[in-house]
Amino acid sequence: MSNTPSQPVLPFLPFALPEIGEEEIAEVVDTLRSGWVTTGPKARKFEEAFGTYLNGGQAGEHGLHCIAVNSATAGLHLALEALGIGPGDEVITTTHTFTATAEVVRYLGADVKLVDIDPATLNIDPAAIEAAITPRTKCIMPVHYAGLAVDMDAIHDIAQRHGLKVVEDAAHALPTTFKGQLVGLHASDAVVFSFYANKTMTTGEGGMLVTRNAELAARAKVMRLHGINRDAFDRFTAKVPSWYYEIVAPGFKYNLTDIAAALGLHQLTRIDGFQVRREQIATRFDEALADLPLVLPPRPQHAGDLHAWHLYVVRLSDEATLTRDQLIDSLFADGIGVSVHYIPLHLHPYWKERYDLQPVQFPHSQKAYERMVSLPLYTRMTDADVERVITAVRKAFGR
Numbered sequence: 001m002s003n004t005p006s007q008p009v010l011p012f013l014p015f016a017l018p019e020i021g022e023e024e025i026a027e028v029v030d031t032l033r034s035g036w037v038t039t040g041p042k043a044r045k046f047e048e049a050f051g052t053y054l055n056g057g058q059a060g061e062h063g064l065h066c067i068a069v070n071s072a073t074a075g076l077h078l079a080l081e082a083l084g085i086g087p088g089d090e091v092i093t094t095t096h097t098f099t100a101t102a103e104v105v106r107y108l109g110a111d112v113k114l115v116d117i118d119p120a121t122l123n124i125d126p127a128a129i130e131a132a133i134t135p136r137t138k139c140i141m142p143v144h145y146a147g148l149a150v151d152m153d154a155i156h157d158i159a160q161r162h163g164l165k166v167v168e169d170a171a172h173a174l175p176t177t178f179k180g181q182l183v184g185l186h187a188s189d190a191v192v193f194s195f196y197a198n199k200t201m202t203t204g205e206g207g208m209l210v211t212r213n214a215e216l217a218a219r220a221k222v223m224r225l226h227g228i229n230r231d232a233f234d235r236f237t238a239k240v241p242s243w244y245y246e247i248v249a250p251g252f253k254y255n256l257t258d259i260a261a262a263l264g265l266h267q268l269t270r271i272d273g274f275q276v277r278r279e280q281i282a283t284r285f286d287e288a289l290a291d292l293p294l295v296l297p298p299r300p301q302h303a304g305d306l307h308a309w310h311l312y313v314v315r316l317s318d319e320a321t322l323t324r325d326q327l328i329d330s331l332f333a334d335g336i337g338v339s340v341h342y343i344p345l346h347l348h349p350y351w352k353e354r355y356d357l358q359p360v361q362f363p364h365s366q367k368a369y370e371r372m373v374s375l376p377l378y379t380r381m382t383d384a385d386v387e388r389v390i391t392a393v394r395k396a397f398g399r
């Protein structure tokens with residue numbers, strides 16, 4: 001073995017990295033020094049700032065309730081709980097998602113009806129939703145896969161005709177627009193964003209539940225913190241004696257800390273810039289990979305709409321001669337971190353066994369899964385990193 005390789009070995013390019021700046025760090029330090037580290041003034045400020053952001057930068061009365069939580073999973077759970085979903089109920093969602101979307105339904109003792117995707121968008125297929133509705137169906141949970149908006153007109157049309165609730169899993173969708181309106185503003189019962197480490201903005205762990213329904217918001221706030229009718233910061237700052245509170249339900253422990261909210265305050269001010277950089281990288285990938293036997297990611301169906309580009313997912317086309325696993329092995333060998341989004345829920349033992357699911361029930365998700373690879377796409381990638389990914393993908397195809 002030689003100590004002097006003929007070519008410099010490039011460091012491994014991770015699949016995802018968060019972009020945390022000095023302002024985020026300073027705000028976290030300020031929180032640590034302030035004496036108030038759990039849910040308090042910064043969490044509240046973050047909730048206000050999030051509502052203002054969704055409202056196009058206009059503060060004040062916009063009717064959006066933003067409820068900061070310690071994960072999107074928690075936010076989805078709170079939304080369904082507040083809607084009264086429980087045993088005997090069915091909730092329809094896509095098989096092509098992360099298990100969090102579906103598991104929260106099981107937390108509540110309700111059943112999950114998984115349905116197939118539209119292969120053109122990789123989003124839940126409205127026709128499949130319609131076909132899965134039974135008298136037990138209570139709610140639809142669309143997922144804006146990769147950051148591409150679900151056709152919310154189609155979802156709301158179905159929901160209205162069948163009297164169903166809609167809870168959007170918007171974990172990938174900040175900022176995403178459908179027909180010019182940000183995800184978060186459409187007429188759903190609740191919309192939940194994720195600030196997990198690899199999402200389009202991060203608080204380490206965190207999420208935001210957004211709703212226009214004041215009753216749902218009130219219930220979610222109580223259930224977010226043990227079913228207490230006043231939160232700790234209320235008690236700390238209120239004029240009435242601070243020791244007194246009442247438990248009105250067996251709640252959860254889902255509050256977002258001020259340490260996390262400190263990160264979120266600054267990430268949120270940068271989110272539009274992040275989207276611009278993600279879009280730039282996606283556009284460069286599109287142009288440099290166009291001649292390969294790949295199906296490139298779908299673009300928004302309405303001109304001018306924003307794609308959040310949480311993920312850049314390519315699929316091997318029917319003419320491709322290498323397999324998905326060969327493509328992944330080749331990219332890893334060249335030091336490129338990649339992933340697969342997702343191993344569909346119908347293939348996981350729990351979901352498969354619980355509902356006796358077979359791949360033939362989900363032909364589009366199954367085919368997409370067998371052919372898909374997510375390439376690295378994040379704001380900290382340099383132009384040279386982007387070109388390196390392109391070179392490695394082209395090399396895998398012998399180009």
Ligand SMILES: *Cc1c(COP(=O)(O)O)cnc(C)c1O
Pocket residue numbers: 070071072073074097098100101143169171172193194195196205206207
């Ligand atoms: C990340 C993710 C979640 C869960 O988000 P957490 O904040 O980690 O709980 C839910 N749904 C989808 C589609 C996700 O990608």
